[in-house]
Amino acid sequence: MHARANASAAGPAADASCDVLVVGGGINGAGIARDLAGRGLRVVLCEKDDLAQHTSSSSTKLIHGGLRYLEYYEFSLVRKALIEREVLLKSAPHIMWPLRFVMPHDRSLRPVWMIRAGLFLYDHLARREVLPGSATVDLRMHEAGEPLKPVYTKGFVYSDGWVDDARLVVLNLLDAQQRGARIHTRTRCIEARRGTTGWQAVLEGPGGEHTKVTARVLVNAAGPWTEQFLREQAHQRGTKGLRLVKGSHIVVKKMFDHPMAYIFQNPDKRIIFAIPYEQDYTLIGTTDVEHHGAVGEARIDDSEIGYLCEQASRYFAKPVRREDVVWTYSGVRPLLDDASGDPSAVTRDYLLDVSTQQSNEDGSKRPAAPLLSVWGGKITTFRKLAEEAADLLCPVLNHPSIGWTAGELLPGGDLSAYIGAPQRPDVDFERFDQALGQRHPWLPPVLRRRLARNYGGRIDLIVGRAQRLSDLGEEIAPHLHEAELHYLSQHEWARTGDDVLWRRTKLGLHMSASQREAVSRWFERAHEPTQPATLAAGVR
Known part of the structure; x- marks a missing residue:
């Protein structure tokens, strides 16, 4: 599997064997394939559509700790994400860069002391080398106050980062391929049969041709399809559940000229961002709506457009109207179901579930080939997720386990x-x-x-x-x-x-x-x- 001869878009040309078959070409699958290939394992990754075609190109495109998650006491997740911000920013300065955020203070919502306490934690939960700390600004004198309504006189400024999410996926897989992985897009895993020591999988390429792949380990990184793939293609009983939450964004003509972004607090205790986008536009999002339809067919609905326009218009002096919207996109976030009633409160943390046993009909267990399923996650923590996944799998495969990605540049990052x-x-x-x-x-x-x-x-x-x-x-x-x-x-x-x-x-x-x-x-x-x-x- 280390051969890198050119292959056509029709997918794998011949039956193959590998150490690890990764199903899913989103950010988590890409990160895992890269990490494992860099440790010397033979990796095959298949993605049924284009790379990052769904959730991983539909994010708010932020490398961030998640300031609002502090209210839900997700301190461990926030700290992990804060540490990762700077690791990622250093790895690919062309597609990721620091971004300052301005939070206008709305007296009817969170009090000043609460915001200051949250920002103090945000500044100090993890070491910062690149990103400056938070500050309080007078919006009557600051450039960030110009596009806002005059009622907003005080603001808080803090740092996070921006990322081109879809390119991040591609760069991880370019690196994986350079390290020996074989990447097959528009190639669906239609069957995965589990044996005692390995998996027998069937991949279907874009032309309908079938290829058999023998793998020692199967990684289920199918994102919103994780539960479905486990049940229908891998024939396994799921032990975890996903909450599928749709996040939608609108893009309007540029609302302001400065390079900072805004974070707006809403009366429903949610937040939305307004971010400079593609030089001429402003990106506004996101919503959190339970998604019950087909995973690959998430679309913004009229109520979401209305919500984003209304909430942004609470702050901007110039109202955001429906007719101002020039583009929209929506993605389904596969969140680990933690029984929270509010989609906004569902944890953004992840769980890596490794199984080396399979259930018999009588409920007893028997040894089986390893299976790793990825539940949940967020783009900021993808590298750490991949590193932890590799740390779990290498001992199972009796392979040396040494993490390597923390200080390594992504393709194009070496200037x-x-x-x-x-x-x-x-x-x-x-x-x-x-x-x-x-x-x-x-x-x-x-x-x-x-x-x-x-x-x-x-x-x-x-x-x-x-x-x-x-x-x-x-x-x-x-x-x-x-x-x-x-x-x-x-x-x-x-x-x-x-x-x-x-x-x-x-x-x-x-x-x-x-x-x-x-x-x-x-x-x-x-x-x-x-x-x-x-x-x-x-x-x-």
């Missing part, structure tokens, strides 16, 4: 070829962007910065030896050239226009329907793309 030794992640990216401009002065600044943000140190795989803009090939849509599309199809598993426009990038938000269609037609015309090829040595 040293342009800037030398790293300093601070946020400063390093700005130095990188400037150096890129000096090395490629022909790149338009808007395009240059977007490529820098998307690909970091891997940008040379797109720009290569180009000396002028025309060397990047035809401009299929504004600021999107053939060189980038070829890279995404050959190296990042992109198969359709939507893969590029809404997950690998967010360019779809900036394009007309006809421009988006042009990208889709390019993929239809192109020869069948290959699975990502082996990268040149040293490219990280």
